[in-house]
Amino acid sequence: MxxxxxxxxxxxxxxxxxxxxxxxxxxxxxxxxxxxxxxxxxxxxxxxxxxxxxxxxxxxxxxxxxxxxxxxxxxxxxxxxxxQGRVYMVVANLALAAYQQRLADQFDxxxxxxxxxxxxxxxxxxxxxxxxxxxxxxxxxxxxxxxxxxxxxxxxxxxxxxxxxxxxxxxxxxxxxxxxxxxxxxxxxxxxxxxxxxxxxxxxxxxxxxxxxxxxxxxxxxxxxxxxxxxxxxxxxxxxxxxxxxxxxxxxxxxxQVPPPRRGPSVLPWLVLVLVLGGLAWGFVQSPQLGWDLVLSWVLITGGLCALGTLIAGAHPLTIAAGFLAAPLTTLHPAIGAGMVTGAVELWLRAPSVGDFSRLRTDAATLGGWWRNRVARVFVVFLLSSLGAALGTYVGGVHIAKRLLA
Known part of the structure; x- marks a missing residue:
């Protein structure tokens, strides 16, 4: 070739x-x-x-x-x-810098x-x-x-x-x-x-x-x-x-100026909150045992998938535990995401060094560098734990609906 x-x-x-x-x-x-x-x-x-x-x-x-x-x-x-919720913006900028580095390496x-x-x-x-x-x-x-x-x-x-x-x-x-x-x-x-x-x-x-x-x-x-x-x-x-x-x-x-999203302010997080809490409440009305079973399922599904995403991100064991504990609650709170918790905990447990900051642009040019660099890994933890919690919300919501309709 x-x-x-x-x-x-x-x-x-x-x-x-x-x-x-x-x-x-x-x-x-x-x-x-x-x-x-x-x-x-x-x-x-x-x-x-x-x-x-x-x-x-x-x-x-x-x-x-x-x-x-x-x-x-x-x-x-x-x-x-x-x-301040600026992780996605910083990650996009770093990815753009990585693309520029590819161009520089290829074309000198x-x-x-x-x-x-x-x-x-x-x-x-x-x-x-x-x-x-x-x-x-x-x-x-x-x-x-x-x-x-x-x-x-x-x-x-x-x-x-x-x-x-x-x-x-x-x-x-x-x-x-x-x-x-x-x-x-x-x-x-x-x-x-x-x-x-x-x-x-x-x-x-x-x-x-x-x-x-x-x-x-x-x-x-x-x-x-x-x-x-x-x-x-x-x-x-x-x-x-x-x-x-x-x-x-x-x-x-x-x-x-930044206009509101095309379809207006999103009501999806609030709709999820109402549906999940309503489903849990209806489970307790039918039977206390069913209600607690649904609560346990919600905790295991949302917490488990968030913890899985955090684990894939290579986070500290305590960060993984924090994700498991936080996700069942943060998925029901439109203003707080699981990634905010896991990202902050990982940052506290594994504070980046000056070297991590100085190598950030270089490390971000390779996929492995995002896991190797402590600054970049905080962002990976934020993203993958957020993705896991979001997936858990969907899977947990479907599970609750199936149990109530069975």
Whole structure:
């Protein structure tokens, strides 16, 4: 079988670009490919030419921090991440970083290298660096808000499976990376229908970056701005800059809000609570013996499956016990998940070292690394114990219904 090339197919000799006027500023929109050395070279050439007094990049604050401070993860408060329900977001970000590492290892060029060189050269010359992309967490949440709960679950599972796969990146993925960015390619890899992803992933970000460009160019008083964006965003940003400007602040506020899920606030957890408690109560009405049998079944099923998920995650024995004890109660409480308990207990029992934090991005690039690294394993414990408890809720509910209807 032929080996993949050591680098992606070369990009065109010149990357697409266009000029736009924003108030007193003249903006050059440069469309780049995120796995192209030609893009890196052209960014370098334009900045080193000395024609610009500000450089805008397709980065948000969190991605900029990760780019400029590799040790930023060392300051992460894991208890706060668990308590605030941000585990899924952090895991998705780490999986995305793992995908980037795969690309770097395969093609010997780091995705987003043109953004990195743009930031470095701008800082060396004392030029303002304008961060114009929307926070990646907001984009993830706005995507989730457009999907039903099952699609959200399958999307997240598919994202992890695709990004953590050890397989070589295909030629099709490389072609998509030339047009869009790593985030878009990661979703496109497994999403069967991108219609419900296009708006928050591409169209909204085009509008956001256009509004942010207007605002930031005015804030720093720039006369000539180089905006380094993915080639797939070039036409959309240019189109939004050509449109009536409106109030950029209002536009940004609107695009940063997280709407409720597509079908409104979920009533499923409360429905489960009512049905299970109602079923247990009806069992006691029929017979105290039946009622206690149903309670015992609920404890064994939900606690057992949660403990099984925690065991597969390689958790401490006391964490497994905590999952078994917590799941029968947390599955009946919409605001508290079993993963919050097991994740916190595992973190308390096996506190990560500084080395675990420093190796987190590297370890997250391999499936085994998620079990080996204590920081990543806390997230695995959270996810698998939550999955076990959710499965236990379904199995336990069906068991109670069958016993009552028998």
């Amino acid at each position: 032929p080996q993949p090339p050591s680098a992606p197919p070369s990009a065109p000799a010149a990357q697409p670009q266009c000029e736009r006027t924003i108030g007193a500023a003249r903006v050059t929109l440069l469309g780049t490919a995120h796995v192209s050395r030609v893009s890196v070279a052209q960014v370098s050439r334009l900045i080193e030419g000395g024609d610009y007094d500000a450089v805008a990049v397709e980065l948000c604050r969190s991605r900029f921090a990760a780019l400029t401070d590799p040790q930023a993860l060392a300051g992460m408060d894991l208890f706060s991440v668990i308590r 060029i780091e995705p987003g290298a043109e953004q990195r060189i743009a930031v470095r050269l701008a800082q060396e010359r004392g030029l303002p660096v304008l961060l114009i992309d929307r926070e990646i967490g907001v984009t993830f949440r706005r995507i989730a808000a457009r999907l039903g709960w099952w699609r959200r679950t399958t999307l997240f599972a598919g994202l992890l499976t695709a990004l953590l796969s050890g397989e070589k990146v295909t030629a099709d993925e490389v072609e998509r990376l030339k047009e869009g960015d790593v985030l878009e390619t990661a979703f496109a890899e497994f999403a069967q229908d991108r219609e419900d992803l296009f708006v928050p992933l591409i169209a909204e970000r085009d509008r956001y970056m256009a509004a942010k460009l207007r605002l930031e160019a005015q804030r720093v008083g720039a006369r000539r701005v180089l905006a380094v964006v993915g080639a797939g965003h070039l036409a959309g940003i240019a189109r939004d800059l050509d449109a009536a400007p409106g109030d950029p602040q209002a536009c940004l506020r609107d695009l940063e």
